[in-house]
Amino acid sequence: MTIQWFPGHMTKARRQIEDKLKLIDVAIELIDARLPLSSRNPMIDDILRDKPKLIILNKADLADPEATRKWLAHFKEQGFVAHPVDASTGKGVKEIPEQVKTLLKEKLERQIAKGMNPRPMRALIVGIPNVGKSTLINKMAGRNIAATGDRPGVTKGQQWIKTGGNLELLDTPGILWPKFEDQEVGYRLAVTGAIKEEILNVEDIAFFAVKYLLRDYSERFSERFGIEKLPAADTDNPDDIVAVLEAVGRKRGCLISGGRVDLEKASRTLLHELRAGKLGSYTLEMP
DSSP states (O other), rough: OOOOOHHHHHHHHHHHHHGGGGSEEEEEEETTTTSSSTTOOOHHHHHHHHHHEEEEEGGGGSSSSHHHHHHHHHHHHTTEEEEEOOTHHHHHHHHHHHHHHTTTTTHHHHHHHHTTOOOOOEEEEESTTTHHHHHHHHHHHSOOOOOSSSSOOOOOOOOOEEEEEEEEEEEEEOOHHHHSHHHHHHHHHHHHTSSGGGSHHHHHHHHHHHHHHHHHHHHHHHHTTOOOOOOTOOOOHHHHHHHHHHHHHHHOBOOGEEEEOHHHHHHHHHHHHTTTTTTTTSSSSOO
16 A cells, blocks of 8 residues: 655645744754654755754653664764653653753854844744644643644644743644655554544554564563464564454454454554553654
């Protein structure tokens, strides 16, 4: 299955971001800590050009902590400032204004040297759909001002939002890129819910997820679904993966007439539990 998704409002969002660049001091790019590379839109660096940028690894509570440490070190080596947060609970959020201030230190010092009273710092919030931009903004603002949802495409427009810490934020809709050169990127995004499920074959996405979980988190998978015998972690036999999905379906009562397993329902159940963190913390890729 080839995964592509680039709705018209995303093209419009790119133009809107480019139009606002002259108004902002810094960009805050949100990525998903469970897939830090796949959730980085390769168009963003081109769009933002030379603007200072803070990379926020959101949903860090759902990611494998050891993997997150490796990703933070990776971004540092690449010359980026990166910081893990859990926007839903607010963990790590209060440090963001100070990190923005550090990124803009030279600019602020120049303004002070000229006798200017620095205006509030202006930050652009960017990222792919469903990565938690609106949730982060609401937490930073201390009130529910940006629309949130557990599906991509909730934010459709742009708005300036005042927060504490002398910082103003510009919310933008999530933007995916027109074509995934590596189809595994599309599958990883689909596993975490960054792509609307309505346009996908949910069984294909669950198939991909099971292969990955067998490889890196087989014990946890077995414990969660009560499956004692799993195929080899490096299996390439499709029948092995289907058998695992059927076992999940039987454990969760996803049955149809004749006692057969409803694979679509079993797939949705698996993905729901995985996204909700019921299989524990996991990361879908490493640096």
